[in-house]
Amino acid sequence: MAIKELMDNVADFFRDNVAPPHKITSVENVEENGWRVTIEVIEEKEYMKKYAKDEMLGVYEVFLNDEKEVTSFKRLDIRYRSKIEGA
Numbered sequence: 900m901a902i903k904e905l906m907d908n909v910a911d912f913f914r915d916n917v918a919p920p921h922k923i924t925s926v927e928n929v930e931e932n933g934w935r936v937t938i939e940v941i942e943e944k945e946y947m948k949k950y951a952k953d954e955m956l957g958v959y960e961v962f963l964n965d966e967k968e969v970t971s972f973k974r975l976d977i978r979y980r981s982k983i984e985g986a
Contacts, residue, residue: 901967902926909936909961912969918942921956921980933970934963942977954980 910920918940925937942955958976963969 905934905936905963905967908963908967909938909969912961913938913940913959917959917972918957924958929962932965934967936961936963937975941980956980 905926906923909923913920921939921941923936923938925935927935929935938959938961939956940959942957955977956979957974958978959972959974961969961972
């Protein structure tokens with residue numbers, strides 16, 4: 900159940916502090932006694948709706964400690980939600 904708790908903690912953190920979560924795409928245990936999670940979040944939703952544009956998805960890398968607390972995160976990429984990967 901540790902992975903479910905990690906995913907919930909990351910989703911809650913992003914919902915409260917960054918942007919609404921779309922989906923978590925990976926959860927990995929890293930050697931430094933912590934976890935690395937990759938999450939996609941919906942960016943600038945209101946702006947995109949206002950101008951009738953597609954929603955933007957931000958892809959973030961998140962690190963958590965052994966207590967399952969978010970210790971750092973960074974955006975790796977941003978793309979239109981409808982964009983096909985690799986195109």
